[in-house]
Amino acid sequence: MATESKPRTLYEKIWDAHVVSQREDGTALLYIDRHLVHEVTSPQAFDGLRAAGRKVRRPDLTLAVPDHNLPTTARVDGAGHRLPIADPQSAEQLSALTRNTTEFGVEFIDELAPEQGIVHVIGPEQGFTLPGTTVVCGDSHTASHGALGALGFGIGTSEVEHVLATQTLLLKRSKSLEVRVDGPLGPGVTPKDVALAIVGALGAGGGAGYVAEYTGSVFREMSIEGRLTVCNMSIEAGARAGLVAPDDKTFAYLKDKPRAPKGADWDKAVAWWRTLATDPGAVYDKTIVIDATAIAPLVTWGTSPDDVVSITGIVPDPADLSDPARRAAAEKSLAYMGLTPGTRMQDVAVDRIFIGSCTNSRIEDLRAAAAIAQGRHVAANVKQAMVVPGSGLVKRQAEAEGLDRIFIEAGFEWREPGCSMCLAMNPDKVPAGERCASTSNRNFVGRQGPGSRTHLLSPAMAAAAAVTGHLTDVREFA
Amino acid sequence: MRPIDTIEGKAYPLGRPNIDTDIIIPAHWLKTVTREGLGKGAFETIRAEPGNVFDDPRYAGAPILIAGDNYGCGSSREHAAWAMADMGIRAVIAPGFSDIHAGNAFKNGILTVVLPQEQVDRLLEVAKEHPISIDLEHQTVTTPYQDRFRFEIDAFRKDCLLKGLDEIGITLELDAAIAAHEAKAHVETPWVEGAAKAA
Numbered sequence: 001m002a003t004e005s006k007p008r009t010l011y012e013k014i015w016d017a018h019v020v021s022q023r024e025d026g027t028a029l030l031y032i033d034r035h036l037v038h039e040v041t042s043p044q045a046f047d048g049l050r051a052a053g054r055k056v057r058r059p060d061l062t063l064a065v066p067d068h069n070l071p072t073t074a075r076v077d078g079a080g081h082r083l084p085i086a087d088p089q090s091a092e093q094l095s096a097l098t099r100n101t102t103e104f105g106v107e108f109i110d111e112l113a114p115e116q117g118i119v120h121v122i123g124p125e126q127g128f129t130l131p132g133t134t135v136v137c138g139d140s141h142t143a144s145h146g147a148l149g150a151l152g153f154g155i156g157t158s159e160v161e162h163v164l165a166t167q168t169l170l171l172k173r174s175k176s177l178e179v180r181v182d183g184p185l186g187p188g189v190t191p192k193d194v195a196l197a198i199v200g201a202l203g204a205g206g207g208a209g210y211v212a213e214y215t216g217s218v219f220r221e222m223s224i225e226g227r228l229t230v231c232n233m234s235i236e237a238g239a240r241a242g243l244v245a246p247d248d249k250t251f252a253y254l255k256d257k258p259r260a261p262k263g264a265d266w267d268k269a270v271a272w273w274r275t276l277a278t279d280p281g282a283v284y285d286k287t288i289v290i291d292a293t294a295i296a297p298l299v300t301w302g303t304s305p306d307d308v309v310s311i312t313g314i315v316p317d318p319a320d321l322s323d324p325a326r327r328a329a330a331e332k333s334l335a336y337m338g339l340t341p342g343t344r345m346q347d348v349a350v351d352r353i354f355i356g357s358c359t360n361s362r363i364e365d366l367r368a369a370a371a372i373a374q375g376r377h378v379a380a381n382v383k384q385a386m387v388v389p390g391s392g393l394v395k396r397q398a399e400a401e402g403l404d405r406i407f408i409e410a411g412f413e414w415r416e417p418g419c420s421m422c423l424a425m426n427p428d429k430v431p432a433g434e435r436c437a438s439t440s441n442r443n444f445v446g447r448q449g450p451g452s453r454t455h456l457l458s459p460a461m462a463a464a465a466a467v468t469g470h471l472t473d474v475r476e477f478a
Numbered sequence: 479m480r481p482i483d484t485i486e487g488k489a490y491p492l493g494r495p496n497i498d499t500d501i502i503i504p505a506h507w508l509k510t511v512t513r514e515g516l517g518k519g520a521f522e523t524i525r526a527e528p529g530n531v532f533d534d535p536r537y538a539g540a541p542i543l544i545a546g547d548n549y550g551c552g553s554s555r556e557h558a559a560w561a562m563a564d565m566g567i568r569a570v571i572a573p574g575f576s577d578i579h580a581g582n583a584f585k586n587g588i589l590t591v592v593l594p595q596e597q598v599d600r601l602l603e604v605a606k607e608h609p610i611s612i613d614l615e616h617q618t619v620t621t622p623y624q625d626r627f628r629f630e631i632d633a634f635r636k637d638c639l640l641k642g643l644d645e646i647g648i649t650l651e652l653d654a655a656i657a658a659h660e661a662k663a664h665v666e667t668p669w670v671e672g673a674a675k676a677a
């Protein structure tokens with residue numbers, strides 16, 4: 001893809017390099033380089049293959065791992081024997097994944113493997129996700145992988161089967177959206193705050209029909225883990241995928257990862273990856289610009305991820321909204337959240353803390369939370385504060401750094417990796433009416449359990465809320 | 479997927495409009511691992527009604543369902559099509575369908591036949607006692623009487639259903655192009671291959 005006369009965006013370059021054939025109506029058959037599989041959206045897809053007598057076309061491009069249903073309590077007893085999973089439906093979905101991957105010859109990271117973790121954490125961590133590749137998974141947060149310059153997006157179960165059988169998808173090209181954030185970030189402002197600021201600025205549906213590319217000095221300076229947090233939440237603004245151009249940071253991150261290229265292949269790959277960045281003069285269909293210096297540490301107040309407000313702000317008054325539909329939605333949202341307009345966000349007391357999910361469960365997230373937790377203690381009104389590392393490798397690294405001790409001594413629970421309280425498909429649930437400060441990505445009605453109330457925030461802010469018992473401006477701990 | 483040529487047999491004379499996907503398969507059936515077996519949950523709320531057509535022995539195992547307008551409205555859950563296929567339904571006749579559900583039905587080899595309300599009403603009447611026959615090739619629905627109703631269908635979908643090609647089958651017809659892409663990638667980006675296993 002070296003010389004093309006017309007300047008192209010990163011998205012166009014990846015797209016063009018993967019078109020297998022093009023139909024007259026604009027639908028392309030796109031080649032898929034990476035397929036991540038988990039237990040919830042794959043069983044029927046494997047069944048479909050079986051019924052049609054088909055095989056997995058490229059097991060070497062397919063990687064499976066359980067995450068959504070797994071309990072985050074101990075997985076083996078004192079003698080090292082596997083403990084049973086109480087919920088029979090969860091147990092069945094999990095064993096179906098084991099059976100299917102064995103039968104179809106798909107590489108499987110099982111629940112006891114040291115590298116098991118959330119599918120979007122392990123893809124990059126294993127070096128399975130690479131710049132310039134197309135990455136799919138039956139999960140909307142596949143957008144995360146764009147942090148490495150890969151085109152990652154979520155698909156449905158029929159499409160999972162389609163990719164398993166053909167290693168392709170029928171797709172129409174999206175429009176391109178540039179999200180440019182320039183300028184230094186203020187103290188206490190983390191990649192999560194940048195992500196929330198973008199979702200707030202675009203609105204929950206503002207990115208629909210677009211693939212976003214994050215540009216500007218903020219992303220150039222941001223770590224890969226920070227970029228993963230931002231790209232992860234692209235879908236919360238409606239964009240199917242989010243991208244950051246690969247650079248030296250990307251290459252340094254991937255070097256020597258278990259599944260990344262090695263030796264001569266590595267050098268060849270890096271040379272190719274360097275050609276991917278958007279060409280000067282390439283045109284985006286739309287650009288939005290956000291001033292980094294204006295971003296404060298943020299929290300959500302409602303039941304949509306674009307309901308963001310500065311931690312120093314107040315619960316908004318629906319009466320201030322002129323659009324009657326939006327006003328009604330805000331009123332409903334506040335009633336569900338049990339909040340009164342005008343209340344200072346910092347006066348909102350919390351019952352539970354969840355530090356985890358594919359948004360914020362990597363080592364830098366845990367370090368940031370531990371830095372606040374160190375030498376302090378979870379407040380008396382907080383019923384549970386949970387830290388769930390994104391993968392077994394993150395957990396081990398944190399333990400090597402002594403972060404687990406810091407959390408445990410501060411009164412946090414230190415758990416096994418998985419999706420956990422992000423979507424409450426396993427036993428980790430927020431009880432009805434209780435309020436959770438959560439580092440996850442969705443504050444939907446019932447997302448963390450029926451009747452649960454979620455405030456999205458950064459890992460440092462979650463730790464700060466844990467030790468004070470209410471939403472707190474992390475800058476007070478500086 | 480099994481090719482469709484003619485579908486002949488008994489038909490459930492359901493008739494009601496606005497059968498949504500929650501009626502076809504309620505949400506609590508979604509935490510499942512197979513497409514099979516969802517037939518047990520299909521039309522659960524209707525089956526709770528005494529004298530419903532689904533539990534009437536006269537229609538047991540019918541391959542055709544005759545419904546009212548706007549069939550399959552509501553959510554996009556593919557489980558609705560899976561549930562119908564699992565209970566042996568191979569065609570639905572109605573005055574109108576939700577786009578998404580019609581697409582899901584097609585992906586699962588279920589023919590959706592759109593006919594005007596009066597013709598659907600006539601079929602509902604006949605189906606109470608007699609079998610119905612759908613001829614996809616000639617695009618007709620006939621009864622043991624003289625009824626012969628012609629229906630329209632998208633040429634691409636018709637072709638797929640006649641040949642028994644699902645979307646995967648269609649894509650596999652492009653196998654040479656896929657293989658050519660793989661051969662090119664093997665030369666240009668060899669590091670992409672073989673990555674599932676750790677080195």
Ligand code: SF4
Binds near residue numbers: 139359419420441
């Ligand atoms: S952590 Fe949450 S958002 Fe991420 S994959 Fe799991 S359930 Fe989905």
